[in-house]
Amino acid sequence: MPRAKTVVEQADRPKTGRDVAAEIAYLTRAMKAPSLLACVERLAERARAESWTHEEFLAACLQREVSARDSSGGEQRIRTARFPARKSLEEFDFEHQRSANRQTIAHLGTLDFVAAKENIVFLGPPGTGKTHLATGWGIRACQAGHRVAFATAAEWVARLHEAHRNGTLHAELVKLGRIPLLIIDEVGYIPFEAEAANLFFQLVSSRYERASMIVTSNMPFGRWGEVFGDEVVAAAMIDRLVHHAEVVALKGDSYRVRNRDLGRQVPPAEQHDHR
Numbered sequence: 001m002p003r004a005k006t007v008v009e010q011a012d013r014p015k016t017g018r019d020v021a022a023e024i025a026y027l028t029r030a031m032k033a034p035s036l037l038a039c040v041e042r043l044a045e046r047a048r049a050e051s052w053t054h055e056e057f058l059a060a061c062l063q064r065e066v067s068a069r070d071s072s073g074g075e076q077r078i079r080t081a082r083f084p085a086r087k088s089l090e091e092f093d094f095e096h097q098r099s100a101n102r103q104t105i106a107h108l109g110t111l112d113f114v115a116a117k118e119n120i121v122f123l124g125p126p127g128t129g130k131t132h133l134a135t136g137w138g139i140r141a142c143q144a145g146h147r148v149a150f151a152t153a154a155e156w157v158a159r160l161h162e163a164h165r166n167g168t169l170h171a172e173l174v175k176l177g178r179i180p181l182l183i184i185d186e187v188g189y190i191p192f193e194a195e196a197a198n199l200f201f202q203l204v205s206s207r208y209e210r211a212s213m214i215v216t217s218n219m220p221f222g223r224w225g226e227v228f229g230d231e232v233v234a235a236a237m238i239d240r241l242v243h244h245a246e247v248v249a250l251k252g253d254s255y256r257v258r259n260r261d262l263g264r265q266v267p268p269a270e271q272h273d274h275r
């Protein structure tokens with residue numbers, strides 16, 4: 001039996017004498033649409049077999065390219081965001097962390113907070129899932145098409161310090177302002193010097209009502225005065241941060257050591273599960 005002819009050979013070549021396959025290859029390269037090139041032949045076959053209209057065929061082609069871009073764009077944004085580890089909301093055990101109110105979580109799940117330029121603040125002792133949840137929402141936001149940047153408070157301050165030294169602080173804040181979601185992890189682990197506190201304050205106020213933040217801290221707001229070395233600065237910062245925010249107070253023992261209850265015999269089945 002002779003080799004089945006490709007769609008392009010069958011359908012287009014004889015009529016016009018043009019090398020349509022080569023044209024499509026060239027045009028999709030020029031458009032940077034490799035997924036369109038990859039699917040066009042298969043879709044053309046289906047279109048002929050199922051008598052699609054020209055418009056239906058075009059829509060199907062574009063649909064493939066758009067979904068390929070969406071998913072690879074999401075991956076690209078996740079890499080650019082620099083999460084410390086890949087942690088998803090699906091992996092988070094909300095039964096273990098009951099203080100994370102389901103309704104709040106469901107509301108945040110819609111990602112409306114990014115569009116509304118609101119914030120989320122996770123407060124709680126070490127190991128209660130603050131970084132995990134911040135990352136989980138960050139990844140969701142990336143997948144939904146938002147640019148995200150993750151760093152610890154100390155790293156953000158170091159970055160702003162650098163910009164300040166170079167005389168580009170304003171430009172840096174403007175640049176960061178174009179990122180719809182900034183994640184600031186671990187506020188409070190290291191107390192800030194006065195200048196660092198001031199830079200951090202500028203970061204928070206530059207984003208107030210303009211772009212979202214997710215902030216995590218092991219310190220309750222009542223102790224942020226100690227963190228920033230100044231009650232007034234801390235109060236002004238908290239004010240801007242929580243004015244449009246969901247504040248989630250996480251409670252309980254560290255998830256990392258949840259099975260290491262020294263007074264309890266751990267059944268063998270659970271022992272592998274230490275983190």
Ligand code: ADP
Pocket residue numbers: 087091092093094096097124125126127128129130131132133255256275
């Ligand atoms: P924190 O930032 O509050 O110190 P992490 O988010 O780093 O805590 O959590 C510590 C570890 O425990 C991480 O590996 C995280 O994935 C895991 N973890 C914490 N809470 C939960 C939970 N409720 N469900 C699943 N994993 C959790």
Ligand code: MG
Pocket residue numbers: 130131132185186
């Ligand atoms: Mg953490």
